[in-house]
Amino acid sequence: DYRLAFDPYWLRVHPYRVGLARGGRATATPVARNFLDQPTVYDVRIACPPGITVAPAQAALRVEPGAAKRLAVEFTAATDAPEGLSLAALDITHDGVRRGQLFDVILVVP
Numbered sequence: 001d002y003r004l005a006f007d008p009y010w011l012r013v014h015p016y017r018v019g020l021a022r023g024g025r026a027t028a029t030p031v032a033r034n035f036l037d038q039p040t041v042y043d044v045r046i047a048c049p050p051g052i053t054v055a056p057a058q059a060a061l062r063v064e065p066g067a068a069k070r071l072a073v074e075f076t077a078a079t080d081a082p083e084g085l086s087l088a089a090l091d092i093t094h095d096g097v098r099r100g101q102l103f104d105v106i107l108v109v110p
Contacts, residue, residue: 032061
């Protein structure tokens with residue numbers, strides 16, 4: 001499906017900008033959408049910048065045709081996390097084919 005090329009609507013994160021205090025936590029929700037006429041599996045791995053972790057860091061999402069699936073994740077900033085904006089990259093494997101780090105979420109440590 002042409003929408004599986006870089007299209008921000010087949011995988012996105014809500015909210016896209018996540019604020020994290022040093023030593024704090026925040027929740028975000030990756031949402032995977034299936035445009036196909038058959039079930040599909042997205043393996044999502046989240047790579048965080050230094051000083052920030054995420055749980056779960058990896059999940060396989062089976063999404064039925066025409067449906068969307070959500071996954072709550074929790075970002076945690078270390079007490080010495082660098083200040084400023086950084087990105088967490090979402091590395092996607094779709095039905096066994098690695099697509100790479102196509103999507104991201106902005107992390108803000110004030």
